[in-house]
Amino acid sequence: MKKRAAVMILLVVSLLLAACSDAASEAETSEINIGYFPNLSHGPAMIGVENGYFEDSFNEINVNLQHFPNGSVFMDALSTGQIDVGYVGPGPVINRYLQGGNVVMIGNASRGENVLVVRNDLDYTNAKDLDGKIVATPSTGCTHDLLLRKMLQEEGMAVEENGGTVKRLAQAPASMMGLFEQKQIDAALVSEPWASLMEAQGIARVVVDADEVPWDGDLAASVLVARKDFLEENPDIVADFLEANEKSISYIAENQAKAVEKMVDHIEEITDQRLEKTVINSALDRVVYDSTVNPSILQEFSDLLLELGFAEDDSSLEGLFQ
The missing domain is CATH 3.40.190.10 (Periplasmic binding protein-like II)
Structure with missing residues (x-):
């Protein structure tokens, strides 16, 4: 019991x-x-x-x-x-x-x-044209930043943090709009819809499209x-x-x-x-x-x-x- x-x-x-x-x-x-x-x-x-x-x-x-x-x-x-x-x-x-x-x-x-855009008043043929330029990405170590570094690497170049000559500036995409207009940045690696918006407003143009960045857009x-x-x-x-x-x-x-x-x-x-x-x-x-x-x-x-x-x-x- x-x-x-x-x-x-x-x-x-x-x-x-x-x-x-x-x-x-x-x-x-x-x-x-x-x-x-x-x-x-x-x-x-x-x-x-x-x-x-x-x-x-x-x-x-x-x-x-x-x-x-x-x-x-x-x-x-x-x-x-x-x-x-x-x-x-x-x-x-x-x-x-x-x-x-x-x-x-x-x-x-x-x-x-993800695409590379440059100011409309700048010439661009390939990544070598970014030598000495200021390129914006949304943050450090983000996907856009790493794509930029890979793109430069393929041309034997690098951002200043990696011993190169391209100055990288971390900025929110919305802030990049004004920086382009003030000519405080020369290029940016951004996502959509920001790239299309920049093109529509005539302040920047896409020079490396989504299927042309490293890994061909995949x-x-x-x-x-x-x-x-x-x-x-x-x-x-x-x-x-x-x-x-x-x-x-x-x-x-x-x-x-x-x-x-x-x-x-x-x-x-x-x-x-x-x-x-x-x-x-x-x-x-x-x-x-x-x-x-x-x-x-x-x-x-x-x-x-x-x-x-x-x-x-x-x-x-x-x-x-x-």
């Missing part, structure tokens, strides 16, 4: 512990924090917000959205738990991963879209990431996030005109800049929305980080992809 009572007590305790564990798990996943940029490469994120795909996917879980000016700030927010998942360029992700960051790559959103422009601990604790929620991304990509492919309108509205809401639909349509010619991750190209990209001094002794991405 005593033995049966002991068994019953253990069973009740186990059930209580399981209930507490479930309650704790629910508490941990009562909200999801998603980060992204107001760039066309993050189009699936913007459509996911505008069409309510994120809200619909997570049922009773609160969805908090945060937008960022560059990948470095995004990765800081991910590392400190301010966001759980999101959209960001591959450069900051790989850079942080090689430094031991708590990040995993879980999918893809887009590729292409390098990911925006990937999906998560904190490793968040993925391990919430695999179903992350799966729902990936499903919402797929819905957004399908919507853009099947309803481009409507998608353009929604992205124009969304970008204006964040940046206070109203882009013409013609600008967005021009920009979309350089962007491919695709959820497929290409590990081999990303490994080559990581090897470049090591070569340029952004990583210390290992560029292996084993463990990054989930």
